[in-house]
Amino acid sequence: MQRLLVSEITTCIETFAPLQLQESYDNSGLQVGLSSSSVAAAILSLDITEEVIDEAIAKGIDMVIAHHPLIFSGIKSLTGATEVERIVVKAIKNNLCIYSCHTNLDITANGVSFMMGQKMGLTNLKVLDPLSNRLQKIVVFVPEAHAQDVRQAMFDAGAGNIGNYSSCSFSHTGTGSFKAEAGATPFVGQVDVLHSEPEVRIEVVCPSYCTGTVLRRMVEVHPYEEVAYDVIPLANTIGNLGLGAVGDFEEPISIDDFLAVVKNTYRVPCIRYTNAVSKTISRVAVCGGSGYSLLEKAISSGAQAFITGDVKYHNFFDAKGKLMLMDIGHFESEYSSLEIISSLLKKNFPNFAVYIAETNSNPINYL
């Protein structure tokens, strides 16, 4: 089997789920280990527990990839006083790397909630709560002969994606003017002479997490010594990025059939749910983990049911008469996240060994 650098694995995952997408409270990324070290195999788990670490060591696996981060807040000592400290010490002693891919995997396109919806057979899936205030427009003025190179460089760096369309831009021609002052070495024109140049104004949209890279690549390719460009914040949402998902069954199904589908799809021993508000279910909203905060979005999406985890007793009343609110458990709702990482790694590195942990990290038992 193939060995990989830790950086090759993290780059692969973060290309799919950029770290910049994670929530402010989160701590996704490499938590223990060196990105320059090489690993023989990775094991995937929803959580990192001592038992998961022991399983990895026993199997000779040197990288643990989890959805939930091991370390959320700062560690001030490593004395083994807490499970987190013991795990860090044991991981370092055993050359084990620990990595997590959490809310960036929830928010990215085709992330955890999309996987939840697909597993249940929902079609026409859309993001339930698309990211807002994270989109910018980049406008740049380019001499005509270089317009296509600059446009392409921005596309390659992550700009110009709208829904299922890539390479989106708008261009129109005009005339730029400038006078190079002493010390300048202009690409066209002469120092101290007012110059007019036929230029193309190119507009592209860009998620803010890509803007730095897009601008760097754009300036590298642009022929001018000083590039004129604007970065404009947009109020638009980003349709394919955000929390939760909503989709439709091909045919409406009865409440009993729906409950059976949910139970079987997510292998849940127990579902806590409110009364149905319709005879059949055709549209369903889902959110892996603790998704109660998306209840209003789920209701306004027209879903007859909303599946998530960690719903409190009083919160169930908020769904009364509006939709069927279902708590299938935090662990159960997010377990699909392992399949996303597993298939991503297998697709990109077919000869690298990837395992799903046999250790059940769910701290909750059902009777």
Ligand SMILES: [Zn+2]
């Ligand atoms: Zn979670």
